Amino acid sequence: MCDTIVALGNSTADGRVLFAKNSDREPNEAHEVVIIPRAKHDPGSMVKCTYVEIPQVIETHQVLLAKPFWIWGAEMGSNEFGLTIGNEAVFTRVPYGKAPGLIGMDFLRLALERSKTAYEALITITDLLEIHGQSGNCGFAHKMYYHNSFLICDPDEAWVLETAGKEWAAEKIKDIRSISNAITIGSKWDLASRNLVSHAIEKGWCKDAADFSFSRCYSEPVYTLFSDARKRQTCTTKQLLGAKGKLNLGMMMSILRHHGGNLNEKWSPDKGITGADVCMHAGWGPIRGSQTTGSMVSQIDRTDTVHWVTGTSAPCTSNFKPVWMDCGIPETGLSPTGKYDNKNLFWRHEELHREILKDYPHRIRLISEEKSRVERETIAKVKLSLGASHNRRKEISEECFLASDEMERKWLEVIRKEKINRMNRLLYRFAWRTFNKEANHHF
Numbered sequence: 163m164c165d166t167i168v169a170l171g172n173s174t175a176d177g178r179v180l181f182a183k184n185s186d187r188e189p190n191e192a193h194e195v196v197i198i199p200r201a202k203h204d205p206g207s208m209v210k211c212t213y214v215e216i217p218q219v220i221e222t223h224q225v226l227l228a229k230p231f232w233i234w235g236a237e238m239g240s241n242e243f244g245l246t247i248g249n250e251a252v253f254t255r256v257p258y259g260k261a262p263g264l265i266g267m268d269f270l271r272l273a274l275e276r277s278k279t280a281y282e283a284l285i286t287i288t289d290l291l292e293i294h295g296q297s298g299n300c301g302f303a304h305k306m307y308y309h310n311s312f313l314i315c316d317p318d319e320a321w322v323l324e325t326a327g328k329e330w331a332a333e334k335i336k337d338i339r340s341i342s343n344a345i346t347i348g349s350k351w352d353l354a355s356r357n358l359v360s361h362a363i364e365k366g367w368c369k370d371a372a373d374f375s376f377s378r379c380y381s382e383p384v385y386t387l388f389s390d391a392r393k394r395q396t397c398t399t400k401q402l403l404g405a406k407g408k409l410n411l412g413m414m415m416s417i418l419r420h421h422g423g424n425l426n427e428k429w430s431p432d433k434g435i436t437g438a439d440v441c442m443h444a445g446w447g448p449i450r451g452s453q454t455t456g457s458m459v460s461q462i463d464r465t466d467t468v469h470w471v472t473g474t475s476a477p478c479t480s481n482f483k484p485v486w487m488d489c490g491i492p493e494t495g496l497s498p499t500g501k502y503d504n505k506n507l508f509w510r511h512e513e514l515h516r517e518i519l520k521d522y523p524h525r526i527r528l529i530s531e532e533k534s535r536v537e538r539e540t541i542a543k544v545k546l547s548l549g550a551s552h553n554r555r556k557e558i559s560e561e562c563f564l565a566s567d568e569m570e571r572k573w574l575e576v577i578r579k580e581k582i583n584r585m586n587r588l589l590y591r592f593a594w595r596t597f598n599k600e601a602n603h604h605f
Contacts (some may be wrong), residue, residue, distance in 0.1 A: 192499060
């Protein structure tokens with residue numbers, strides 16, 4: 163489960179495009195942020211994606227990927243031209259291909275490596291979809307199959323692309339847009355696959371073209387319902403509309419940290435075995451199996467695009483840190499796996515995150531004020547450094563990653579000394595004991 167949002171320059175405070183996404187995966191499905199350099203390839207060469215090889219292009223662009231550690235592609239990313247994409251799982255009536263093939267995250271990376279604009283990326287994905295289809299397991303420890311939607315933007319425009327098997331529809335975005343784990347395009351679109359409507363009529367999902375709605379005809383109702391996608395999309399859209407024209411970086415980060423209508427200071431993620439929020443917290447049972455494992459907010463501009471990444475889970479417990487494509491990713495340790503290892507950023511943060519979960523309402527307040535203050539100061543510092551030299555921007559990025567790591571170590575020491583004021587519910591404690599055991603660590 164994930165959420166992706168965008169605001170074009172006509173809806174932001176400074177006229178720059180803002181993109182934001184939470185990547186919701188299994189709790190131990192470690193997230194990492196990497197930069198892949200521009201490269202040239204021999205004619206006729208192949209590229210190995212997550213499962214299969216496909217023909218490579220002559221030259222691929224430099225890309226930043228925020229991704230599950232085991233997947234070739236990514237849940238979100240950007241390239242050297244400011245083209246930025248996020249993908250979502252969508253659940254459809256079209257049967258899922260289970261044989262190894264191209265999965266949604268592969269399409270995302272392929273589009274970033276091969277396209278310069280949002281429109282080019284849309285065409286790249288739909289052409290690949292027509293040739294190869296989409297299929298394969300998208301789950302880590304537990305198999306999961308789904309189709310995909312994409313929010314695609316560049317410094318000038320943005321598109322939503324939603325797919326069901328080889329069928330698809332695309333809508334050009336006018337100002338703000340949000341997508342979640344459901345098909346959102348109805349009876350109006352700007353581009354679509356040739357057989358989108360006729361396939362639905364043949365299947366008996368609608369009577370004729372006048373009766374057609376992509377969302378209504380193609381959506382699988384049960385998984386879509388329990389993903390709470392409609393609720394989450396309504397939540398993010400409402401926040402975007404409420405600040406339209408004034409949207410800024412901090413607001414986009416705040417939306418990714420949103421816990422639905424749960425603004426009560428006593429709110430805790432241990433409540434309930436159903437339900438999902440934008441800032442996703444795993445719990446007990448198959449419906450609560452996802453956790454926000456990484457987040458990204460991008461300020462997209464033709465001259466100075468800045469990406470803000472957590473590289474860690476639960477944005478409500480994480481710091482966003484600035485990355486410039488030409489400056490590389492600061493040192494974060496070894497690449498993570500699905501097992502605990504404090505030699506990498508993701509798992510070091512998990513010690514803090516999982517300690518906070520033991521008494522969320524009390525412990526989150528111990529860090530929230532300082533975290534917010536430091537983040538505001540970092541945003542201000544970066545704003546003053548736009549257009550600065552490569553060395554200065556690289557220095558700022560490295561300082562922010564290092565300071566965040568040190569701050570989290572300090573918070574962990576403080577929190578571990580705190581008495582647990584409220585015991586989590588039994589099923590929630592059982593779920594996290596299981597996650598911890600699977601990670602080979604007693605948090």
